[in-house]
Amino acid sequence: MELFWTVWNHPIVSAYIVRRLPTIVIVLFVILTVAAYLVYAERKISAFIQARLGPMRVGPYGLLQPLADALKLLSKEDIIPARAERSIFVIAPMISVVASLVVLAVIPFGPGRATITDINIGVLFILAVSSVGVLGIILGGWASNSKYPLLGALRSSAQMVSYEVAIALALVGPLMFAKTLSMVGVIEAQMADGVWYVLYQPVAFLIFLVGGLAETNRAPFDLPEAESEIVAGYHTEYSGFRWALYFVAEYTNIVISAAIAATVFLGGWHFPGLTRLAEPGTGLYALLAVLIFAAKVFAIVYCFIWFRWTFPRYRYDQLMGLGWKWLIPAALANILVTGAVLVLAQHLGLVETVRTEAGERLVSLWPWGKLFLIAASLLIGVPIVWIVLAVINRRSADFNLRVQRQIRLPERGEEEIFAEV
Amino acid sequence: MEEKKDKPTPKGASATKAPPTLPIVELKDDPILNRLRARFPTAVLEAVEILGLPTLTIAREQIVDVCRFLRDDEEALFDFLTDLTARHIPEAEKPFQVIYHLYSFPRNVRWRLKVNLAEGEACPSVVSVWSAANWMEREAYDLVGVRFEGHPDLRRLLLPEDWEGHPLRKDYPLEFRYNRWCEKHLNMIAFREGTEYSGRFE
């Protein structure tokens, strides 16, 4: 008992764990509820898109549906296929869920105590830990010892790994303005500049959105779960609450992708005019900030849901081609163009480095600096990225519908056949 | 061509008089038929026209050559096989008949060819002429039991691989009797003769 209190009162433990405990508990509780209600939101939104009503019976307007689903899943029989690897089968969904939840530690939900913690390599931490989630998918598919899950797991892991490169490169663009990897620092930089980075980096925003769709296995990139070809992909053999864990992981990943997009591109919890509504440091300020953040995240999540129910699905080779041949070159070109534009702006004296408490931030001078950067991103960035992609993919079958792949098998007597590439 | 022999009135026939027959016209003056007869003098056994459709009976051995001629000849141009089916006619001296329906796209003309086969005789396959015949011949083999020589992959199409019997033969019963496949795979045993299985409950 004494030992416990010694540890509890230790300065590091006290600063990093004890003081954050309320926030951690609230965040976990809220995010898990949000993930469950995100399923409900998806069902409702998809129903409205499809001219029907969605869940309406369980509770008013079906609002208690997630509760009913959770109870149902908890009460199901625990089926593990006879030839599956038991231990790995059991651990795999846990890995996915834990990887998703750990990322929540560095996401800035609001100022001050609303964020669990802030580390100065926040973005890197997020990318690294969310990659661990892929492991859960691979292990789940492999441990099921069946053809369809194996196909789905391999596809999914290859897809997620490819698109991680794309989103990491896409994130580099705004970070060049923020001059820091810390998530709170990025918001501070946007506050100091008075501009959301989406205006400076539209290309990067689009790449991040598309990459985020692919990272979370959402349509149009949901081939790993495409029910029309491989039944259910890596979670075919999972039932009951284990399956629910995979889904919690997936929806938490969606929330995280949206949260990162909201933070890095849309200014996080900050809104111009927020300081006029409440004093910084008060509870009201924090509450408003959290609500603004939630609104931005929900807007992006709404777009994710909207895209799923509108677009058809990419075929697997087209999906990989899109990631490697279009998004990654676009992100690289974006970095180059951003760098060039920034150097030019510094020469013209339109930007300056400002020192805030947290570190250096890049700030552009009003009005010409901001206009210059916005105009540069739209007039120079977008066309150059377009041209780069056109040059690289001149003979690509993707998006070039005249060049399609056809393989003929050899007839009797024909020794060699040729495939057009 | 069907012969009506003297036997007790078949079911559903009118008891009073013999049934009328569709008018059957002898096919004369058809240029394609003349070319066919010139090329294969012994192939065409009979040529009539029923309800506007020329119907030819072809000898069994020459059916593939006749079909190929009809497809390739620059005046016949029968490039489409509409249907290929088989019939079992137990009363006829050649109980099996394979019927082909051909169609010519350029001339918009339909023809019917028939081949009469004796018990156990195989019909040469026309898969080499029209690939459409592949599954149609498999189905004719499956349901009627006519074998096709030269077919690349003659096995049952609709029924399971190890089914016994050919259902569309006239001696195959309509209602379920004992069937070895059903016993093996579906655990259905034979009904005793006289079992009442119509489903009435007292």
Add this chain to the structure above:
Amino acid sequence: MHKPEIAITRERLLAAREMVLNMGPQHPSTHGVLRVILKLDGETVIDLDCDIGYLHRGVEKICENRTYVHIEPYFDRLDYVAAVSNDLCYVETVEKIAGIEVPEKAKYIRVILTELQRIASHLLWLGTHAMDIGAVTIFLYAFREREEILKIFENYFGARLTANAFRIGGLQYDIYDGFEEQVRAFCRIFPERLKEYETILNENRIWLQRTVGIGILTAEEAKDLGVTGPVLRASGVKWDIRKAFPYEVYDQVEFDIPVGENGDTYDRYLVRMEEMRQSRLIILQCLDRLKKLHPGPVLGKVPKVIRPPVGEVYHSIESPKGELGIYLVSNGTAFPERLRIRPPSLINLQALKKMAIGHLVADVVALIGSIDIVLGEVDR
């Protein structure tokens, strides 16, 4: 244009690590109980075999033991998606062999109902095809339109799906009051709904990538394989039985036949969308003519027991799936001697092997959808 070439020799193919994948009879997107056995190298299909017969009910054998009037409901269950067309083929065949005259008014009503059924069948095809490729919302929208048509059918026939529609010699019921208003109301809203679907799909990059160039069937291959219907028309052959051998009143209405160029999945999609538009035009023309013929008889002179003369007949119509033909041999009794159904879906399905080899697994699903098969017809 110089294209680099990769030689794939026979040995390398045989040495490939093949996997046999069973798209089994229970699968979310084979339309019905169809089993496709794929031999894959990675994700490329190198061989394909279809195992059918799961829905074989022995309809041809049953029909040899039923009277001509009793056979008709069996035809609804063949292509259960487009039941009215099957009925049309059957009653026309019997009318042809027995020489029964159908009144003009009945012919117009039959054409209206058959064309409505063609639209309904194509809508179901659109919904399921788009759903297989991933655009799930189109399924719900297409069924919303199909629901309107099924309401008209329910009002007229009493049944939505398997309608037992026509009678040998005409129709059983005259049109009800409000039939014309309902059909015209549907024709009024339909073009904008079609435009809605085309907005989502026609220019959509993902749709184009999934369907253009997939499953190319040239005109010669299509004719050789016996393919009919929209698949044949998409391959460039302008052929429609309604124009080649007109039946009912199709020679008195004006309509166009859409023809594709490349024979790929995208062209089949475009051909069917255009066919829906043409069907709507046929319906409107028939409604105008019907106004002049109303009131009038709808059933011709039919004997109490239909005993066609001895002989045989082959009659076919353009069903939404292709050429649905019936070869009927009569021996003068009240039961047919042999009733053979030429199923368009079965013969179109033969082409799947030729189309799918060389493509990926995901394309096989798109191809099965684009051929538009109904297992009730394939297996009978």
